[in-house]
Amino acid sequence: MPEEKHIVTAGQLVQLVGKSGKAKILRLSPGAKHQSKDGIIEHDQIIGEKWASQVSSHLGEAFTILQPALDDLIRTVKRNSQTLYPKDIAYILLSLGIGPGDEVVEVGSGSGAMTIALAHCVGSEGRVFSYDRRPEIQSVARENIENLGLNAQVTFKLRDVEEGLDEKNLRFIIVDLPNPEDYLEQFKAAMLPGAFFACILPTSNQVSTLLLAMKKAGFSFFEVSEILHRYYKPVARRLRPADSMVAHTGYLFFARHVRESNLERK
Amino acid sequence: MPEEKHIVTAGQLVQLVGKSGKAKILRLSPGAKHQSKDGIIEHDQIIGEKWASQVSSHLGEAFTILQPALDDLIRTVKRNSQTLYPKDIAYILLSLGIGPGDEVVEVGSGSGAMTIALAHCVGSEGRVFSYDRRPEIQSVARENIENLGLNAQVTFKLRDVEEGLDEKNLRFIIVDLPNPEDYLEQFKAAMLPGAFFACILPTSNQVSTLLLAMKKAGFSFFEVSEILHRYYKPVARRLRPADSMVAHTGYLFFARHVRESNLERK
Amino acid sequence: MPEEKHIVTAGQLVQLVGKSGKAKILRLSPGAKHQSKDGIIEHDQIIGEKWASQVSSHLGEAFTILQPALDDLIRTVKRNSQTLYPKDIAYILLSLGIGPGDEVVEVGSGSGAMTIALAHCVGSEGRVFSYDRRPEIQSVARENIENLGLNAQVTFKLRDVEEGLDEKNLRFIIVDLPNPEDYLEQFKAAMLPGAFFACILPTSNQVSTLLLAMKKAGFSFFEVSEILHRYYKPVARRLRPADSMVAHTGYLFFARHVRESNLERK
C-alpha cells in the first residue's frame, strides 16, 4: 500500500513552512494546536493530509507540510550552549562509521545535537549513552531528545566521567569536553582495544595538549582536521558564494585506542 | 559475554597495519592467505586473535589487526572514475537524514563509495538501489560492495535512467551524473511529494543549469554549498595544517520535490 | 635629525584610538577640532606631539595618536557601493607588480578603495586614471582621495568607457565593472602589447562570460582565483579562528593582452 507513505499520521514529526520561510518542527498529536504569529493550525488539520500539501491557519495563511531533514532537527534544537554543527557531526559519524545497531558513548551532552544524530544513526537496535555532570545542560538535551521521540535509543547519565563509565568494550566514544586529557584512563577502561575516539576542540592549544596526553596514554592513529562549509546563493544566473560564512567551530580530533605508538596511519 | 567483542572472527573485515603504515583491508576467510611485500599472513593467524593485537608475517614483519573505519572502506575502494570523498558523502547522508531501514535510490554507481556508505547507513532493514547504464562502471561498484559483504542491502540496476526508475514514493534520491537536468521527470515520477534530492556537480556551470531546470520542473528549497576539509599535521609542539589540500571535489546541490515555487527555506 | 620622525606635524594623517577602540582617521589642520562622543580634541593638541603618545579630550578621555595603516585607510573610506577588500586589492597590486612611477588605469572608481591603494603604490612619480560614468559614484571616490591628500596622483574621468580611454600604451588596466566583456576593444586600444589586465567579478557566470569574450578578443594567460582571509582571535592560551568570516567578495581575474591564443602560462 504505497499510498500510505503519502499520508501524514499522528505521532510523526512535521515541518510547517509558511510564506515567511520560517520552518517550525512539531510532533503531531490529535487535538493539539500550533500557534504562530500567522495564526493557529490544529494538528488534526494536518493528520491525514498528504506530504507536501498545504493547510491554512485560522488567519488564512498557507503552510506546507514537509518531513523535516535530520539537518533541520539538529539546527533547530533548543540550545544551552554552543551547539555542534551538521558539517562536523556528519564527518564524525562517517569517519567512525557509526551505523544501525551500534552502541556509542557520548561524553558531554551539550544541547543534544550530536545525541540526536547518533540516535538516528544507530536506530532502534542501537543505543547512545550520553554523560554530563551538569544537570541544567543535560535537561535541555533530554528535552530535545524527547521532543523528537528518540528516547528509546538514548540513556542519559548525569555523572562526572571522572568517576568512570559504566560501559565496557565500547567501539566508539565521542567527547565534547574542554579537557578530555583529564579522563583518558576512564575512556580507555571503557574502550575495546582498537576502538575509535573522536572529539571536537575549539582552540589549537587544546589540540596540542590532547595530542601530548594521548600519545603518553597509548593512543595512536591521530587525525586532526577542520571542516569548512561554504554556502552559495542558489541563483542560476548570478551564482556566487554567500557573503559570510562560519569560519570556525572546532578542530576535529580522531584517535584510536592502540598502544603501539610506533604505528603511523597512512 | 563481553569478551567476544574482543575476538576477531571469520567473515569479519580487518585492516592490517604494518610498519610502513600501509593499511590493507581484507575479509577473513579460513584457509586464505594475505600476501604483501612484507610477507605472507594466513587468515587463520588472525581469526581468534584479539582486536588491536599483532600478528607476524612469515618474514617476521608485525601487523596490527584493526577494525576498519567506514572512512577507510570508502577511501580504499577500487576505482573506475573520480570517486566521491568522505567529506561530501558525510554531509549528504546527514543532510538527508538517511538512517536504518531507509530506501534510497542512487543514480550513477560510480566506484561504489556512496553505495557503501548508504548500505552501511540503511542497514539490514534498508535498501539501496543503484542505477548505472555503463556495465564497466557498475561492475567495479558491484565488486566493491561484494568485497565488503554489503550485497544484501544493495540492488544494482544496469539501466539508463532515461527509461525511468522502478521505485515509487522514494523519500531520497542521490544523483551523481553530469547532466541530472535531463532526467527530472523520471526523478519526480519516483519521488514522494516533499522528497529529498541531492547531487554533486563539479562545475559552476552545471549548478546554474540544474538550478534553472529544477525551478522550472517544480523543485524548491535549493541549497548549494561546498565542503572544504583541511588536515593538520598532528604534532603537539608544531601544530599546523598540512602543506596541501584538496581544493575542490564538487558543489553539493540539494532540493526538495515541492511544487510551490514561492517557498523559501529559512 | 632623526627626532623629527617622532613628531606629528600639520598636514599628516593620524588615527586616534580611544578606549572604545574606535579608530578615527583625520588630517591635521591647525585650528581645526575633532568632535566625538568622547569629547573634543583640538588638532593643535596633536600637532607637535610624539607618535604613539596620548592626548585627552575636553571630557578627559585619552586617545592614542597613531600613523594609520594603508589597510585602515582603505577600510574606512566613505562608501557608495560594495567596496573592494584589502585581501583582493593586495593580491592585484602584487600580481601586476604595480610600483613607484607606474601609470595605471582603473575603470570603475567605486568608493575609491582601489584608487587609494594605487595612488599610494605609484607614488608622486606615478599616476592613476580613474574612469566612471556615474557622477554620484565618482564624487565619493574623489572625496575619499582628497581627504587623504592623494589628489596629485589621481586623475578622475567622468566618462563611459564605451567612448574609449584617452591613454595609450598602458601596462596596467584594472576593471571593476559588471560587464567588462563589453569594452574589450576599448581596453585593447589603450594597452601595450603584453599588458596586464585585472578585474574582480562577483559571480561565476561573469567569469565564464568574460573568459569566452577575452579568448575571442585575443587575450591570454588567464588566471582565475579567489582569496579567503581568515582572522584568528589573538589570545595566546586560547588561539582559534574568529567565529565568522567573509565568505566571498569576488573572483579575481587576470589576463594579458597577447594575441597568441596557443600560449599557456605555466
Added chain:
Amino acid sequence: MPEEKHIVTAGQLVQLVGKSGKAKILRLSPGAKHQSKDGIIEHDQIIGEKWASQVSSHLGEAFTILQPALDDLIRTVKRNSQTLYPKDIAYILLSLGIGPGDEVVEVGSGSGAMTIALAHCVGSEGRVFSYDRRPEIQSVARENIENLGLNAQVTFKLRDVEEGLDEKNLRFIIVDLPNPEDYLEQFKAAMLPGAFFACILPTSNQVSTLLLAMKKAGFSFFEVSEILHRYYKPVARRLRPADSMVAHTGYLFFARHVRESNLERK
C-alpha cells in the same frame, strides 16, 4: 614618443614563453645567449623587438617576449629554503602600507622573495635592510636581488639580530624567523613608537608564544590571520576550482609598537 614603450631594450627583464609554457626570466645583455632545450636565443634577437612579439630559437622554436609580473619574479627565485608566497607577501605589503620612499627592515633574508617585493615597492627613493646570520642563506637572496637589478635599493647585513639593528626610528619591521620572541628588545630599540611589526609563523604554537611575549614587551594591536588562495581552472564552460591547493604557508602576525596594553583595535 609613446612608441618607445613598445620596444624591448638592453638591461630590461624579459620573460620568454615557449610552446611548453615554461616561463624563463632573464635580464637582457648585448651579446649574451639564452640556452634551453628548445634551442638558443641570442639576447640581441630580443633587444629592439616589440613587447609581446615572437622570436625563434636556432631550432626554430617560437618564444613570446613578455614583461615579467612581480608575481613571476617572486615565484621563480632561486630557493634556499621554504619561500614566502605572493598571497602572503601581498597582504603584508598592503597591510603595512609600504610604498615609494619607505625604509624597511627585513629580518631573515630567506630566498629573497620578500626582499624583491619590498625593493620593488619602496623604489629608488626607498631602502630595504635585510638581516640574516646565515651566510649560505643570504648569498642566495643576494644573488636573486642582483639578478633582478634591485641592488641599489637593498642593503644586506650578515648579522645575528641578537646584536641589535643599526637602524633607528623604523616605521616597518618584517620578520621571518622561527623565534621572533627572542629579539623583541632589539626590535623595539629600532622602531619608532607606533611602528608596524609583521611576521609569518608556520605553527600555532609559535603564534601563542609570540603573543605572550609581545604583550609582555609592550606591543599591541595584534592581528593574526591566514590567507588561502584558491585557483580556478580558467575554462569558460567548465568553470571550477583546481583539484588541489596550498593548504598552509604560515600564520600572518601583525602588531604595533605601542605600550598601552589596554588598547584594542577595532
